[in-house]
Amino acid sequence: MASVLLLLLPAACLQGGNSAGSNRGNTFGVNQPERLSGVQGGSIEIPFFFYFPWELAKDPQMRILWKWQRFHGEFIYNSSSGFIHEHFKDRLILNWTQPQTSGVLRIFDLKEKDQTVYFCRICLKTTKGMEIFQSINGTQLTITPRKHFPGQSFRTTMQSPSIITSAVTTAGLEDTEDQRNPSVVNLGATVGVVVATAVLITPVYVMLIFLWWKKRPAD
Template identity: 60%
Template sequence: MAQTLLLLLSATCLHTAGFTRENDLGFNQPAVLSGVQGGSIEVPFSFYFPWELAKDPQMSIAWRWKNYHGEVIYNSTQPFLHEHFKGRLIMNWTQGQTSGVLRILNLKENDQATYFGRVFLQTTEGMKLWQSIPGTKLIIHALITTPGSPFIIPSAVLTAGLEDTRGQRNPSLLNLGAMVGMVMAKVVVIIPLYGWVIFLWWKQRPAE
């Protein structure tokens, strides 16, 4: 009986170890990041695995964008850089490290997409590769400069409320603003004037 229990316990431990092994594999990166057109963004990443590295691990990092099976925009092995990111992408990662930072410079409106990191490495059990599943969604905002100070506004709402259904600017909103301004200006001038007239009348009225 004791031997049977020992065998069952060993089988359970082996099954649990196998399950943990699968869960010990991953590629971490932020779920969502936002940047401003003309600025830069940093995508930190790290990865982990259960295997023992080979003497020559031959680590390599690659990045895709738009979707899980999208175009490769960077590969540290070849090396390769997508034409869209020429002169704008910097990979801060050193061979053998399990973390780094992907930096995109001079952000453009069409950089808005989801980015997926992937790692290749040689282990004692052969070549392994895996990729982030959710990736990092990058949101790009437009930078609007005013006489006072710059502020950020999503590019999708730059003209919201200023256009009618025919795609032309709605003059009624502009006219309403002008009318409100004129009324306020008149109120500011008329109230002191009425006050001055009442004061003079009160001074000049005959004493009772």
């Protein structure tokens, strides 16, 4: 009965419990960011924090539930049963453990339809019975389309400069692998020229010496 009456309380009354300046010793509420934005295909985190004045039962049976689109909208998550809305299958994780009073809802692979309002609802058992309350305004999530830049697909298929440089360097090494050191090659060429010159000049000098010896006056 207490749970039904609590949900039927006027929004203004519940809003007072969500006010940061109110006396939390006598109030209850759920704090969420008013607005968040994410990029299509990316992920988003919706943090939440809740507070209450009641004494918890030995087994508080805390549950975190999430709704979307409006205050009395569909449930998309239930921490106790593990229920996840079909639209968020494999895309939603709640980072929270009882008896923590804060946590984070993570939504992955954001889609255009995810752009709506999200409400966190708290269920817990006190010494006086079960209590249920949720955020009044929720969190408005805005999804921004992923931008595509001209030539993006071409750039993603190109090799990085370091890889290209490495390939060129390697090719150069392979081409010159069997070649001698340039300085050694130059030295060999020089020696070859000198030897060839000596081979050509030596017979001439020998012939000149022979002719000179033949023409010299006899003693």
